[in-house]
Amino acid sequence: MRKDLDYIYYSRKYFLASAGIFIFSFVIGLLISAKNPEVSENLLGLLKETYGSITSLEPFGRMLEIFKNNVRNSFMALLFGLGFGIVPFVFVTINGIVLGILVEFFLKKQGIFFVIAAILPHGIIELPMVIMSVGIGFRLGHAAYFSTRHQKTTHELLNELKQGVIFYFKIVVPLLLLAALVESYITPLFIYNLSS
Numbered sequence: 001m002r003k004d005l006d007y008i009y010y011s012r013k014y015f016l017a018s019a020g021i022f023i024f025s026f027v028i029g030l031l032i033s034a035k036n037p038e039v040s041e042n043l044l045g046l047l048k049e050t051y052g053s054i055t056s057l058e059p060f061g062r063m064l065e066i067f068k069n070n071v072r073n074s075f076m077a078l079l080f081g082l083g084f085g086i087v088p089f090v091f092v093t094i095n096g097i098v099l100g101i102l103v104e105f106f107l108k109k110q111g112i113f114f115v116i117a118a119i120l121p122h123g124i125i126e127l128p129m130v131i132m133s134v135g136i137g138f139r140l141g142h143a144a145y146f147s148t149r150h151q152k153t154t155h156e157l158l159n160e161l162k163q164g165v166i167f168y169f170k171i172v173v174p175l176l177l178l179a180a181l182v183e184s185y186i187t188p189l190f191i192y193n194l195s196s
Helices: 002-010 012-035 037-055 059-082 086-109 112-148 154-185 187-195
Strands: none
Touching: 002 012, 002 154, 012 037, 012 086, 012 112, 037 059, 037 086, 059 086, 059 112, 059 154, 086 112, 112 154, 112 187, 154 187
């Protein structure tokens, strides 16, 4: 546990950078949707086409699909951070913009309580884990940059990767599973109670 807390402490600037980019992108998404409502409708149609089959699954199957998607995407953002942090930057930016667009759309259509019920129960767990994954990707990208400048050895870079992957599977993955569980079993109850 002490190692995990130390890892969080020494990664704090990367986590903060990730959170800052996400929040900025989220605001951009809100503005895009507010000024161009057709963008949010097109995005919603695309998401339904891409992920619509997940919503038709029974809760356990839905949980597994959500968990699998979140783990795959966040781990790729972490791993490809070795390419100087470009992939995690793009990943967190797109996620922030997409969420901002959807939030603005549903605020107008369904109201703030629906948005809170649909996002908060699982999002309060899932979003910090995504931000952490991106932050680890940024840390790896920084280490890779130092490696090209011969300020870090290949051994040190691999050690950075090892630490990041261990932290990811030890801390992030279990919490992503919890988030998927909440999204599949608890979030729908919040939405149902709100609409009934």
